[in-house]
Amino acid sequence: MEGKKHRKSRRKQKNREGAVLVLGAVLVILLIAAAVVIILKISSGGKSRETGNLAESVSESTEAEEDTESIPESEESRETESENPESLPEEPQAAVAAEVGSMEDEGDPQKSSNASGQGNGASVSITTDTLKPTEGETAEMTLGIDVSKYQGGNIDWSAVKAAGIDFAIVRVGYRTKATGIIYEDPAARYNIQEAQKNGIKVGAYFFSSAVTEQEAREEASWVADFISRYKITYPVAYNCEDFKSEDSRQYGLDKTVRTGIASAFLDSIQAAGYTPMFYASRNEMEGNADWDMDVLGSKYKVWVSQYPEKPFPDTPSATYSGRHDMWQYTSQGQVAGIGKKVDVNVAYFGYSKEAEAKDSTPAEVVEANPEVGITFTEVQETVTAKIETNLRTAPTTADGSQVVAKLVNGQTATRTGVGNNGWSRLEYNGQKVYAVSSFLTADLTYQAPAEEKPAPSQTYEPVNETVTAKDTTNLRTEPSTASQDTIAVTIHFGDTVNRVGIGSNGWSQINYNGQILYAVTSYLTTDLNYKSSTTPTPDNPEAGITFTPVNDVVTAKSETNLRTVPSTDSPDTVIGVLHNGEAAVRTGIGSNGWSRLEVGGQTVYAVTNYLTGAQ
Structure with a gap:
């Protein structure tokens, strides 16, 4: 019995050992199959037909491993299980390979997509500071002027304030158009100082x-440094003109380049903490004619120049179709305290x-400095x-110039300068004064000719009225x-004199x-506003002029x-430019000294004295 039991026990042990070997082999096969599935999933990105994705493959592989524990121990069962093809994991199918598409692929459906039918729309740059109002800015309308050395160096700013001016945009400097050198406007410091002292808020322009963006940034840096010690409330403007003249260093720069240069200046001004503003004429801005206003108008305040026949408020607004702030x-403004014509502005x-x-x-x-804007030899x-x-405190008869003495024939003064404006600088009794050059002579023996009475036919009707020149005229x-030799002085429109007689000979008597x-x-x-209605403009070039056909x-x-x-x-x-030898058809001679010409099918104008009959 013990022998049988022993043989039976060894047979069972062998059966168990065989079952373990078979089970181990099956486990190895299943593990290899699972590994193959995982590798193929990773390399192809495809899906197993049954498992669907990588996570499911791993999960089912784990389940397969767990299922092996329930396999019957009988060798027959193990063999049947291992030979059944449906009981083994299927080999996954490979994914279809594709080339990387080109950025210029015409077949890309998104490239030509326009589901809404609205086109591409406008290109707009949106930033957090796009046209953001400056702190303290209000929506009230304000009246102002812009000034430079051409308004002189001794503006009476208290009188300007009393005239109702709210702000002044002061030119602080300029870069010469030929040599490219930056200069300070000689009247800038005084104008800013006195305007602020009298309660007028100040802005600036350059x-x-x-000709490059780097030069523009250089200009802006200079401006920011110059104005840093002043209270600059109104914007700082970029002004660029005359770039179509052949003698300008900007000649030939295209619109895109010039717009980039302006942006470089204005961006630098904004970075310095000031409000940037772009200035140009309506004709240059309208329809992006000379400047890309889609760019400039979206980033900065805009200051448009346009002179209607009837000024504001009779003409309530400019006709520029783009957004503008000033x-x-x-x-041709006439403002108390300023002896010369001045630009006048309305800011919104x-x-x-x-x-x-x-x-x-x-x-x-x-x-x-009363000599600002005047060259003295x-x-x-x-x-x-x-x-x-008369001897005056400034070389002008305008407001602010005071008569301090009178020099008569036989009395002497030391002349130290002769100005290009018709005035002389004198030293008289230790004081610097000014007098009209044509009323002076270095011939100390000079005797005035006896005054001749007008011929009986030259009668003058007495009047007492203030007049000005329609343009320019000699007294x-x-x-x-x-x-x-009889010319004593020349006056221009805006210079007022007292007419005391109107003669039958076509002449007027002037008390000067x-x-x-x-x-x-x-x-x-x-009509002291004569030029307001008769000044030629691009829209009405022959206003106030009579042309003889x-x-x-x-x-x-x-030329x-x-x-x-x-x-x-x-x-x-x-x-x-018309050069000698080039012909043009003249169709009219104007009463203002200009001729109307037809050149290349276009009506243009040239100074009559510079023309001659073509051979």
Whole structure:
């Protein structure tokens, strides 16, 4: 019995050992199959037909391993299980390979997608500071002026304030258009100082001729440093003109380049903590003619220049179709305290308080300089009056220039300078004074000629009225143009004089500084706003001018500019040059000294004296 039991026990042990071996082999096969599934899943990214994804494959492999524990121990069962193909994991199918698509693939459905049918829309740059109002900015409308050395160096800013001016945009400097050198405006410090002292809020502008963005940033850095000690409340503007002139260093720069240069300046100004503003004429901005206003108008305040026949408020707004924040509506403003014409502006914003200076260091205190904008040739000579003349504190008869003495023939003064504006600088009794040059002489033996009475036919009807020149006219010592020696002084539109008689001979009697002079009556007007309605503009170039029709062929005596307006008031009206030998058809001769021409099918204007008949 024990032998049988022993043999039976060994047979069972062998059976168990065999079952263990078979079970181990099955486990190895299952593990290998699971590993193959995982590798194929990772390499192809495809799905097993039954498991669906990698996580499910791992899960089912684990389940397969667990199921092996329930396999019957009988060898027959193990063999049947291992031979059944459905009981083994299936080999996964490989995914279809694809090439990387090209960025220019015309087949990309998104490239040509336009489901809404609205087109691509406008290109818009949105930033957190796009046209963000400055702190303290209000929506009130304010009235202001912009000034430079051309308004002189001794503006009476208290009178300007009393005239109702809210703000002043002061030119602080400029870059020369040929050499590219940056200069400070000689009247800038005084203008800012005195405007602020009298309660007028101040902005600034720079006249640029930068040809690169780096130069523009250089200009902006200079401006920011210059104004840092002043309370600059209104914007700091970029002004660039005359870039179409051949003598400008900007000549030939295209619109995109110039727009980039302007942006570089204005971005730098904004980075310095000031409100940036772009200035240009309506004609340059409309329709992006000379500047990309889609760019500039979306990032900065816009200051448009347009001079209507009837200024604001009779004309309520500029006709520029783009968004704009300030409108310069005339260059012929007359403001108390300023002896010369000045640009006048309306801003569609204001400020509730004055800004603080970026630099707390006090700005240098400066004195008025009455010679700003005038070139004096230095001399050293003794002079006397031909008859008599007033001695003034400034070389002008405008407001702010005070008469301090009168020089009569025989009395002497030392002349130290002769100005290009018709005035002389004198030293008189230890004081610097000014007198009209034509009323002086270095001939100390000079005797005034005996005053000749007008011929009986030259009768003058007495009047007492204030007049100005329609444009420019000479005041003469006698009613005749026979000699240049009779010219005593030249007056321009805006210079007012007292007319005391209107002659039957076409001349007017003028009381000028106590002396009776003569001017052609037709060159004078009592309408002190005469040019407001008769100044030529691009929209109405022949306003106030009478053209006599002609039809002849002319050429330039040497060369002359061809302009869209018969006036030199605006440099941006030059569209070409007529050289000697080049022909043009003249269709009219104007009463203002200009001729109307037809060149290349376009109507243009040139100074009559610069033209001659073509051979």
